[in-house]
Amino acid sequence: MSETTDRRPARPRRDRRPIIPLVFLLVLAVLALGVWWNVFRDAAATDREAAAACSSAAQAPPSLDPSTVELRVLNATSTAGLAQTVATTMQSRGFVVTEFANDPTGREVTGVGELRFGPRGAEAARYTELFLPGATEYQDTRATAVVDLVVGPDFTELATPEDVAAALTPAASASAAC
Template sequence: MPANRPTTGLERARRRRERRTLIAIVGALILVGVAVTYAAAYVTGLAPGSKPPAPPASCVRTTPPPAPQSLFTLNVYNASKDQGVAKRTAAALRSRDFTVGAVSNDPYGEQLDGVGELRFGAAGAAYAKQYVLPLFPGATLQQDGRTGTSVDVVLGGDAPSVSEGTPTPTQTLPADCAQYE
């Protein structure tokens, strides 16, 4: 075909179709390439929004939840004839991760013969029943007008001795787990 030959409308339409087809094929190939690259980056963990690989089970550090005993304060009072009961009981409660406030003789000056009393306000009722009463079974529950979460343990003559708790063990991880910290 001579170069200067006039083109007909059909030939121009055919060339436009070929050009559009070529553009569509190149566009589709580019999209496939981008998708494959993103998928490879996602699998290797380099894509934005992808999660890092999970550490093996031997490298997961388990931290105990905060002790619920630290959410309220225990005041320990002696209402028995024995001396030093409140001090010994307070030390044992501290070793069990309780937050201990006042340690003294009963501020009401009562002498109790039974196990004792647990005094608390409306906000501390759940703490007294769930965490303190199991340590002093048989103690009388007495709700007073206080607004805070503190609980008073008033020890009577038959109060059980509370044993000291064991400290929470620390966890060491294997040396090959350093990359996950």
């Protein structure tokens, strides 16, 4: 006797689903994406650091020859002879001091001092500021490149040549990197 069933015969499994290889490929793709993400992030950070170094090099004080900087040393304190002492020191460091006197302008100077200059003397004033750290800047309308170094009430001493050289060293290395 033969029996008939309503069941179909089992089909051979030819179309197996490759789940394990697909998961493996997906994990590899995620890892590759992570690696490239880090590469691009590091490259962007390097570019930002280089841009920051170049902008700080542009803002760094210029390294000038002191003999090209013409100064007037003015005393805005009640200490007699301070302008002459500072002028002598600046001359010994190679600056051209054309005059030393009491401050004739009557401007109130606070802190260690003030550097007064015109548009042509801006670079020389930034260089001179290395010798009088903490001095404020005052740009006026003078047509010459002469810088007025005005000694203020909190002045104690000028920066040492070693301090000035140390301040110029990072600027030189930063500008060389650009």
